[in-house]
Amino acid sequence: MVTESPLSSDELSAWAVRPNCGAVVTFSGVVRNHSRDHDDVLALEYETNPKFAEARLNEIVEVARERWTSLEAIAIHHRIGRVELSETTVVVAVSSPHRSDAFDAARFCIDTLKETVPMWKREFWDGGSAWSEDTSPLLDTPRP
Amino acid sequence: MVTESPLSSDELSAWAVRPNCGAVVTFSGVVRNHSRDHDDVLALEYETNPKFAEARLNEIVEVARERWTSLEAIAIHHRIGRVELSETTVVVAVSSPHRSDAFDAARFCIDTLKETVPMWKREFWDGGSAWSEDTSPLLDTPRP
Amino acid sequence: MARLILLGPARDAAGVGVDTVDGDSLEVVLVEAVRRYGPKFEAILEVSRVWVNGEPADSAAPISHDDEISVLPPVSGG
Amino acid sequence: MARLILLGPARDAAGVGVDTVDGDSLEVVLVEAVRRYGPKFEAILEVSRVWVNGEPADSAAPISHDDEISVLPPVSGG
Numbered sequence: 001m002v003t004e005s006p007l008s009s010d011e012l013s014a015w016a017v018r019p020n021c022g023a024v025v026t027f028s029g030v031v032r033n034h035s036r037d038h039d040d041v042l043a044l045e046y047e048t049n050p051k052f053a054e055a056r057l058n059e060i061v062e063v064a065r066e067r068w069t070s071l072e073a074i075a076i077h078h079r080i081g082r083v084e085l086s087e088t089t090v091v092v093a094v095s096s097p098h099r100s101d102a103f104d105a106a107r108f109c110i111d112t113l114k115e116t117v118p119m120w121k122r123e124f125w126d127g128g129s130a131w132s133e134d135t136s137p138l139l140d141t142p143r144p
Numbered sequence: 145m146v147t148e149s150p151l152s153s154d155e156l157s158a159w160a161v162r163p164n165c166g167a168v169v170t171f172s173g174v175v176r177n178h179s180r181d182h183d184d185v186l187a188l189e190y191e192t193n194p195k196f197a198e199a200r201l202n203e204i205v206e207v208a209r210e211r212w213t214s215l216e217a218i219a220i221h222h223r224i225g226r227v228e229l230s231e232t233t234v235v236v237a238v239s240s241p242h243r244s245d246a247f248d249a250a251r252f253c254i255d256t257l258k259e260t261v262p263m264w265k266r267e268f269w270d271g272g273s274a275w276s277e278d279t280s281p282l283l284d285t286p287r288p
Numbered sequence: 289m290a291r292l293i294l295l296g297p298a299r300d301a302a303g304v305g306v307d308t309v310d311g312d313s314l315e316v317v318l319v320e321a322v323r324r325y326g327p328k329f330e331a332i333l334e335v336s337r338v339w340v341n342g343e344p345a346d347s348a349a350p351i352s353h354d355d356e357i358s359v360l361p362p363v364s365g366g
Numbered sequence: 367m368a369r370l371i372l373l374g375p376a377r378d379a380a381g382v383g384v385d386t387v388d389g390d391s392l393e394v395v396l397v398e399a400v401r402r403y404g405p406k407f408e409a410i411l412e413v414s415r416v417w418v419n420g421e422p423a424d425s426a427a428p429i430s431h432d433d434e435i436s437v438l439p440p441v442s443g444g
Contacts, residue, residue, distance in 0.1 A: 009154075009157055010154035010158075013153055013154070013157075014154075017172075017230055018230075019176065019177040020177055021176055022173060022174055022176040023171065023172070023173060023174070024153070024170075024171070024172040025170070025171050026153070026157065026168075026169070026170040026171075026172075027167065027168070027170075027243065027246075028157065028161075028167070028168040028169075028170075029166060029167060029243075029366050030161055030166055030167070030239075031166075032163065032165055032166040032241060033163045033164055034164060034241075046365065047295065047296050047299075048295070049295060049358065052342060052358070052360075053365075078366075086161055086163060089366065090365070090366050095174075097176060097178075099251075102171075103171070103247065103251050106169075106247075107243075107247050110243060113366050114363070114365060114366040115363070117366075118295065118358075118360045118365075119363055119364065119365025119366075120295065120363060121364045121365065131296065131297045131300065131364070132364040135361070135362035135364045136364070137335065137337070137362050137363075138336075138337040138360050138361075138362065138363050140344065173444050191373065191374050191377075192373070193371065193373060193436065195420070196438075197443075199420065222443065222444075233444065254444060257444050258441070260441075261441065261444075262373065262438045262443075263374075263441055263442065263443025264373065264441060264443070265443065275374065275375045275378065276442040278442060279439070279441060279442045280440055281413065281415070281440050281441075282414075282415040282439075282440065282441050
């Protein structure tokens with residue numbers, strides 16, 4: 001899902017714990033102080049069409065479930081709007097009885113998200129802002 | 145480190161957030177209700193020599209830092225003593241400017257831990273207990 | 289005629305986020321959009337994907353008045 | 367003579383976690399341990415690693431009275 005509220009990797013990670021799962025992998029994307037073009041980033045601002053973004057996030061989750069059938073819980077939450085330095089922009093949480101599948105699926109989710117979800121970030125630094133130039137052409141969701 | 149207190153992946157994950165890091169990967173090992181030999185596991189009990197275990201955990205962290213020089217924060221916490229169903233047995237948290245390094249290093253830590261840290265778990269089920277037979281010969285810490 | 293949705297850098301370049309543009313095919317609508325918004329928008333359009341009603345579409349796709357056309361520049365989520 | 371530390375399944379098989387065993391080499395100490403604890407311990411020892419003072423050691427390693435020998439069966443941490 002996409003949300004304008006602060007994200008908590010804790011909540012999603014706790015949600016992913018299941019009695020039959022020995023492994024929970026969490027990826028958190030965090031606003032860092034530098035980008036490809038600026039070394040004094042203060043905040044990011046994400047813009048999207050939430051309907052498009054959520055549809056694509058759901059497709060990623062579906063494909064991951066087909067590729068790694070051992071997965072139990074899996075979710076992707078992406079924050080939109082303005083996000084300050086060190087705040088969380090995206091959380092992926094995956095649980096499985098098998099840690100290898102949990103790692104592979106979590107990585108697939110974040111790697112795929114960056115290429116298939118319509119989402120644009122603006123970088124804010126002291127005195128200015130611009131759209132991020134660290135972009136990827138928008139691709140279709142990969143097949144399972 | 146090893147500890148008899150409950151582990152919190154939240155704390156370690158929050159600790160790993162650094163201003164120059166865009167990626168935080170967390171792995172949590174959780175007591176699951178089945179093992180290779182039993183499908184009604186209620187708890188695990190970990191036994192170790194804490195001095196040996198901590199030395200080996202520190203070596204894993206050192207090797208990971210040498211292999212993935214972009215790493216910022218990295219820590220491995222392992223619980224010892226009795227751990228109940230769905231409680232956390234081990235947490236690995238890694239942050240890096242680059243998500244690929246964070247994923248690789250987190251996976252390396254948990255995979256290596258399972259082969260190089262002197263630690264033995266006993267499985268408890270309704271009416272009995274036994275040492276886990278899902279074991280690995282104790283290996284030396286790999287070179288960087 | 290169709291509803292045109294311009295997102296992210298495409299919105300900035302066009303100076304507008306939502307517009308109504310005439311045309312009975314996707315190609316005709318986009319030619320009119322370029323005429324209206326100028327070369328900065330054209331440069332972004334060239335590297336963008338265009339969806340009709342939330343789905344990738346061909347430039348020959350016929351357009352009717354209740355269609356929604358979205359211009360999606362290269363993305364930077366995550 | 368040395369201090370022998372038996373961990374995990376090795377402790378269970380020996381029926382003791384810490385013991386004092388005579389011998390001036392690692393090999394001699396372990397032969398005495400097998401004699402003392404029996405075949406169940408021997409079976410585990412065969413698949414275990416043995417450390418002296420916290421480091422992997424060869425069976426020919428000389429042992430003095432303040433050495434600490436640890437028997438480390440196959441592990442199951444994580």
